[in-house]
Amino acid sequence: MHEIPQDVDLSFLEQKELVQVAVGLHQTILHFTDQVSILIEGTCRYRDQTGREINCGDSKTSAMILVPLLGHVLTRVVKKGKKSLELLFDEGQIIELDSDSEQFESYQIKRGDQWVLVV
Numbered sequence: 001m002h003e004i005p006q007d008v009d010l011s012f013l014e015q016k017e018l019v020q021v022a023v024g025l026h027q028t029i030l031h032f033t034d035q036v037s038i039l040i041e042g043t044c045r046y047r048d049q050t051g052r053e054i055n056c057g058d059s060k061t062s063a064m065i066l067v068p069l070l071g072h073v074l075t076r077v078v079k080k081g082k083k084s085l086e087l088l089f090d091e092g093q094i095i096e097l098d099s100d101s102e103q104f105e106s107y108q109i110k111r112g113d114q115w116v117l118v119v
Contacts (some may be wrong), residue, residue, distance in 0.1 A: 002105070002118055003083055004079055012036065013032070017072070018070055018071065018072055019071075020070070021066050023059050023060065027039055028044075030066065034111075038109050038110075040107050041105055042100050044107075045095070045096045046066065046095055049092040066095070069089060073090040074087055074090075075088050083106075083119055084099065105119065107119055
């Protein structure tokens with residue numbers, strides 16, 4: 001639906017520990033330290049340390065896949081094109097967020113009470 005602005009600064013996500021994975025009917029929410037959250041409503045892919053890739057699919061599947069990341073630290077965020085982000089964790093795990101809908105938001109990033117990015 002939206003594109004990632006070229007000037008968006010997502011460095012505040014780095015060095016945040018994943019402390020909770022919340023699941024809704026159509027949404028998975030990653031809660032990090034310092035009141036940082038990523039709401040996933042579209043597709044995402046998870047890649048483990050060995051390079052094995054898993055499509056997260058619906059919220060139930062994504063939660064099951066992402067729960068093992070609890071306690072891990074997000075070390076780097078990489079913008080991939082106009083609509084995708086890669087979230088790199090401390091042991092080499094990667095979550096790739098894609099904007100795959102022209103009608104609906106695919107993911108959102110919130111810092112405290114402020115929406116930083118809606119794609």
